[in-house]
Structure formats: C-alpha cells, structure tokens
Amino acid sequence: MAELPKSINNLISAFERLPGIGPKSASRLVFYLINTPESYVSEIARSLLAIKKEVKICKECFSVCEGEICSICEDSQRNKKIICVVERAIDVVAIENIGGFKGVYHVLGGVVNPLEHIGPDDLKIDELIKRVNNQFLISNDQIEVILATNPTMEGEATALYIKKKLENLQGKNLKISRIGSGLPMGADLEYADQATLSRAMDGRREI
Ligand SMILES: [Zn+2]
Numbered sequence: 001m002a003e004l005p006k007s008i009n010n011l012i013s014a015f016e017r018l019p020g021i022g023p024k025s026a027s028r029l030v031f032y033l034i035n036t037p038e039s040y041v042s043e044i045a046r047s048l049l050a051i052k053k054e055v056k057i058c059k060e061c062f063s064v065c066e067g068e069i070c071s072i073c074e075d076s077q078r079n080k081k082i083i084c085v086v087e088r089a090i091d092v093v094a095i096e097n098i099g100g101f102k103g104v105y106h107v108l109g110g111v112v113n114p115l116e117h118i119g120p121d122d123l124k125i126d127e128l129i130k131r132v133n134n135q136f137l138i139s140n141d142q143i144e145v146i147l148a149t150n151p152t153m154e155g156e157a158t159a160l161y162i163k164k165k166l167e168n169l170q171g172k173n174l175k176i177s178r179i180g181s182g183l184p185m186g187a188d189l190e191y192a193d194q195a196t197l198s199r200a201m202d203g204r205r206e207i
Contacts, residue, residue: 008030012030062089062124063105078104081103081135081144082102082104082144083128083131083132084103084148085128085159087109087110087149091148091150094189094190095201097194103144106124106128106131108123110123111149111152112157113154125161125165129168129169132145136172144177145162145174147162147177148179150189152188159178177205177207178205180200
C-alpha cells in the first residue's frame with residue numbers, strides 16, 4: 001500500500017480506536033472528511049471538544065448533563081420513588097426513547113466483571129443505597145427499584161448483588177423488580193428495538 005501522509009495516518013489510527021470502527025471504515029471516514037468543506041470539519045472538531053468540556057455527570061443519577069443536575073432529575077413531574085437502575089447513560093436514552101417511563105434513573109457506570117477487574121466498589125452501588133435511604137427519609141411511601149442492567153451474565157450478577165444490598169434495608173417499603181423477559185439473553189438495552197424494550201419495562205417482575 002502506498003505511503004500516506006502522516007496526518008492522514010494519524011487520523012485513521014485515532015478513528016480505529018472508536019467502538020465498531022475497523023481499519024476500512026476509519027480510512028473511508030478520513031477520506032470522506034478530506035473532501036468535505038472545512039466548515040463541516042471545524043463543526044465536528046468543536047462538537048468533539050464540547051462533549052469533553054461541557055458534558056458533566058449528574059450528581060444525583062450519574063447520567064450525563066450540562067449543569068450539576070440532569071434535566072430528568074430536575075423535572076418535578078418525574079416520580080422520584082421509581083428508580084430505574086441502568087449500566088450506562090446510553091441506556092437512559094434507550095428507555096427515554098420508548099417514552100412512558102415517568103420515574104428517574106440511576107446510572108451504575110458499568111457492571112461487575114471480575115475478568116476486567118471491575119468490582120461493586122467501582123460502580124455507583126453505594127450511592128444507589130444512599131439515594132434510596134434518603135428518599136425514605138423524605139417519606140415512607142413505597143419505592144420501586146427497577147434493575148434494568150443488560151440480560152448478560154454480568155448484568156444478571158450485578159442485579160442480584162444490588163438486590164441483596166437493598167434487602168439490607170429491612171422494614172422499608174421497598175419493591176425490587178427486574179426488567180422482564182423478551183430481551184434476548186446476552187442482549188444490550190442499547191441495541192434493543194423500542195417495542196422489545198417497552199415490553200421488557202412493562203413486563204418487569206418483582207424479585
Ligand atoms: Zn440526573
């Protein structure tokens with residue numbers, strides 16, 4: 001293969017590190033950008049920097065936001081007594097896209113995965129327990145925690161771990177549910193179609 005200018009090679013290598021982008025796609029993107037107006041390339045560059053500068057993590061639910069608190073946590077119409085626990089902020093987007101969920105979220109930041117040395121302490125599990133506890137301090141009404149981690153081995157193990165942790169809050173009016181079947185084993189919420197995800201949310205069962 002012909003020797004390419006260094007700047008082109010650098011960008012190809014940078015793109016290759018993105019999820020789902022192989023060497024061919026990376027080259028295709030770079031050559032596409034070479035032939036596009038500078039204004040468009042500048043817009044991409046600015047937007048890329050902005051997500052690092054302006055996007056913050058919500059102090060309440062650990063999803064993404066631009067202030068201290070995300071728009072969902074800030075919304076007084078959302079039911080703070082229904083907390084949907086997900087692995088990543090992108091899962092919040094997936095569930096929001098199906099519409100109809102009126103509760104709030106809690107983003108764990110991943111799942112327990114011994115192979116990748118990710119333990120419960122690396123996730124926002126203690127923060128979840130604290131959040132549920134704080135909600136009980138406000139009122140004794142029932143709180144539902146929906147465990148919506150992916151139906152993978154790690155997702156199931158994490159859900160079970162959280163369930164056990166929550167069960168320590170004995171004597172509290174707590175309902176723990178798991179999103180329903182319908183999502184194929186090993187699936188990612190992120191890639192589930194809206195109808196399947198909607199069924200999984202509606203079909204959640206108490207565990
Ligand atoms: Zn939030």
